[in-house]
Amino acid sequence: MRDFLRHLFPRVVLRANLRIRYTFCLGGMAFTLFLLLGLSGVLLAFYYQPHSAAAYGSILLIEEQVFGGHFLHSLHRVAANGYLLLLFLHTLRVILTGAYRPPRQWNWLIGFSLLLLALFSGYTGYLLPMDQLALWATQTGMELVRTVPLGELFYRFMVPDQVGGPLSLLRFYLLHVVVLPLLTLLLCGLHFYRIRKQKGVLPYL
Template sequence: MINEFLMHLFPRVVPRKNLTVSYTFCLGGLAFTSFMLLAASGGLLLFYYQASPEKAFSSILFLESSIWGGRYLRSLHRLASHFFLVLILLHTLRVVLTGAYQKPREWNWVLGCGLLLLAIFEAYTGYLLPMDQLALWATQTGMELAATVPMGSFVRGILVPDGVGQPMSLLRFYVLHIMLVPLGVLLLSFLHFYRIRKNKGVLPYL
């Protein structure tokens, strides 16, 4: 599976027709590129961010005001997250419109939907981390909405056991954002590209 993943990212030969701009626009590949940019910029942000309610916002201010390129780095991370979500949404829309979710690619469709949900959840967990007023109230609104759906109160109790913005909830959002959810995205991306390689003879543009 790892070899198939690497071959998908770095093929030995690329047909000329695959280099032309088509209706697919390589949206999946661009989304994965955005994810890699997010991982790189987020890794650098970890050197300055402090995951505590008292220091989170001040560490962001310090990054933007006192570190050379800090404001650019944070803006790059935010912009890449927007691109990541938009590209995955467009890729999903393209799959629906072209019927690429049908057999024998139905399992890849499930993996793609899982990636979309993880991308949205990743954006949600990252939104709280700056700990400004917008982040606190947006996260609070999201938790209130989650409590209205079945099992929502249970999920809310896991994510924010001591309230939005409190030490334990911030730590859980932090761990989810920098470790657990990105690992899930990476794993599903491996499986997604693996299935694309396995079904490469089905779609004419592959």
């Protein structure tokens, strides 16, 4: 935790590190959007109802009747897209610069796990509005999952009743707002800790 906080709030920053270099601070910008997603998600959760009979109506309530609700919902959606884009670019930069090589291979695996968690978070959040696009897109995705090894087991866990049913929506919601954000925050802390620990061998620090 101490290294995590020092990474976010360093007492001294070298002037050379403030220049725009090939890292572009993509990881830092992605983490900033992750925090923005958390904040906007908490505010949306005050009005969202994770039940198949009320979810779509609560989205309409947020969009049409809550003060600033349309802006907040749009901000959450745009930040999610930007978060995924920045993580993809960050991963590409790591590959192109060879920052995945030893002794940084474990941090590369942590970073790649963060990318997978972001994709899964986006997928679980896609169902929550419960409109026709969300239902059909989620149904298509879950049917594709069933074709891979252990996919049927995963399908039964995620969809115990039907896509958009009360239990499946609740599981998507809990994964999206509790489980996946906590795992992401934990891995981010470990990721930043290893970056500081290996600062002597990183070419861009």
